[in-house]
Amino acid sequence: MATARETVYTTLRERIVDGDLHPGQRLVERDLAAELQVSRVPVREALGRLEAERLVVLVPRQGVLVSPFAPQDVSDFFDVRESLEVLAARLAAARVDDAGRARLQAALTRADEVTREGDARAIALANAAFHTAVVELSGNALLIDMMRPLEARMRWLFRLTHYDPEQQCAEHHDLYAAVAAGDADGAAAQALRHIRSGRERSVERAAGWAAVDPVAATRTRRRRP
Template identity: 35%
Template sequence: MSDDQSPEPQIFETLQPADLASRVADQVLRAIGDGRLRPGEKVADARLARELGTSRAPVREGLRLLESQGLIVSHPRRGFFVHAYDADELKEVYDLRECLELHAAEAAVARMTKADCARLEAQVQKLYDLADEGQTQEQVVQDFAFHRMLCELGGNSRILRLFDQIAAELRAGIALVGQLYDDPEEIARSHDPLIKALRARDPARLRAELHEHLQDAQIHVVQLFRTGAFDLTNLDKLSDDQRNRLLR
């Protein structure tokens, strides 16, 4: 290597021997989530094994695990690639998110305490504050955090785990939310009907309002994605901390 050539930057951290396959999967998932591995990009198992300090067997096992979750695809004689979702697939993932969130929200109404309701109200107030401050990208992160909080209050750990799992698949759609409104305060206002239903402890009303809220986002996000308005550079505007919180 000549003096003017810089070594290729290392993407992954060296692993210890225990539970290698799942830890490989975790690092690849993080790389997908924060944009270091882009949709359609090849994931070279030889390079991955070298950077992680392990053999190719656990690397392939970890990639197969992510393939079973739909995040990685493999092609004979070509290798592994990050799944590049199209608009129809994104719509399906949003449909799944809605099913999970509607169920969790109904359970949350029965379970939540006054303190829990206050936390949700404070989260919406944070959306208003961020709108006033012009912090639109952070507002997108905190918008998603509100919905995760609602799922958490539902009390079903499996639903919450699945909700977190599909967050990586929804990353493109989440990043587009900020483009749906000319006025960032409208993002905050769109949560007011949810808070009113929660205060009233009315599960039917909450389900109806949440369905409308999620459907509106889905329709517009998928339309932007379908017409090619989605630009991956939007993700680069998020800080590392913001991206990580979208995938917490």
């Protein structure tokens, strides 16, 4: 049975990733505790964990905001993805076996299914799961540990940018083909192409997500600026 702290953390994390709590929005600890029917302790602990994942910003002596995810933040995120996910794709292709191919194929099939259904939340979840599978198939424990905290931000980015889901699936199929064939150079090239295809649009759209001064925003009791 999940503890109160786990339930609160998971609930807030999903609400941020799904866009229910939007970038720049004020989070009031007391209000959240009342809404979730818990004490303020698990809320405070959950916000601390979310800060470590960079999903919220804690302004000292002021309050908490959902991370603004400004254009520079998005650009920095893509810099990291272009390095770590490309390496993961290369290693996955070099080390892939039948079980790995089956796992990637299952993730790809799931993404295809939800894309046809048009469920935006499920699409973001399935596409992020495909990327996670590639990383885990790299077999590099340090790389996997480095990428794990970024999974939520990846899903969040997918939801905020509204990528063309059919284009995403097509690019994932290309990446899968290279990994499944054991083509390390091809997999790295496909991963880089896929990540870069959404970079410019994501950075441009980020300008409208949270044009907010964190300190100024925390000076109001309103949860929705």
